[in-house]
Amino acid sequence: MIRAQISYVSKASDPRARDTIKIVDVNPFFYPYKGGIEHRMHKLAKELAARGHDVTILTGQLPDTEAEEESPDGYHIKRLPSHIINVYNPPFLSSKGVLEALNELDADIVNCNYRWAPSYNKAMRAYKGKKIYTCHNTWGEGVGWQKIPSKVNDELFVRTLKTYDHVIIVTEYHRQALLDHGIPNDKISVVNVCMDKYPVIEECPEGDFILSLGRLVGVKGLDYLIEAMKDVDYKLIICGKGPEEKHIRNLITKYGLWDRIEMKGYVDEEEKFELQSTCKFNVMPSIHDSCPTVAIEAMTYGRPIVHSDADGLPYTVQDGGVKVKCRDSKGLAEAINDLLEDDEKRHALAKRAREVSETYNVHKVTDDLLNVFNKVLDE
8 A cells, every 4th residue: 555645846936926916716615515626725725825825715605604704724715695596416506796795805816616606607707807717617517407507508608708818627628618619728727626635544455345435416427337336246335415316226226236335425534534545446437527526536545446438537537547438337347347356457556546646736736826827917
């Protein structure tokens, strides 16, 4: 098992770099709501604040949260009065006073992370200061009935998209979709998802299970994993909550697989560490996935991933896992069985997975982000 802990020294900054930048990072959701975007925002805000920058998170006010909060990690949180409709995960959210808050905060640069909240899109479109959009998700993402409103929203969003000074993509996979919608190539930069913790894993023997961890939503493709398990005689643990939980349970019952599949629901950080560090490997059969934090986090534990070829997922995992075709249950079962049976291959991939994860270190990603900020501010 890998013991090495990452060490990173920032390269010399661009001579145009500013000592202090006043930054507002915008997203309808933030802690205590915890998803991949929110985790990325927190890690970067923490690192930026540690470097002396002035960072405010502008977000919607969720139940039982304060309107204003100072994070112990050095950044400020401003929450706006909001209306929430729980139709999906994340839910639909509309906030009041977004544009007024942006003008009042008077940032050097504003970064927006979301495109499915009309109240935020309208405000960002009208905002006259320097602004960046960070594209976290695949264009037209969705399955079933959700795909239609997703596509409609994305086409309507193009008008807002073209008002931004620059677009950040979290994986190279997104570039072509933006070019197709009229964004110049020199206005697009890759700034990856980031990790700020790299577990020091002592000699932990592999457990007798494989692991799936993440939101239980249609785009994660768990239907195909459940079907694949008909041909895999091994234990699968599924962790996570979401609107597809009942459907997944029904599938397990339909195929008679409760003898080999365990659904744990939400797990805390301590249990997640135990599961990630002792599983044989992770399985991600996504139908749509951009640059999932959960995949990078899995690789920090020195565990490979059997994953689909959906969207940006292969760009994220690189050669730290085994790729199969999207929506291919048979191919997924074959890949799982092959990795279970081939210890040498699995251990080699485990080592490589950890190496890949280290390219997502928060210090490097923050350098990349500041380079984009300084470029936009100099224009």
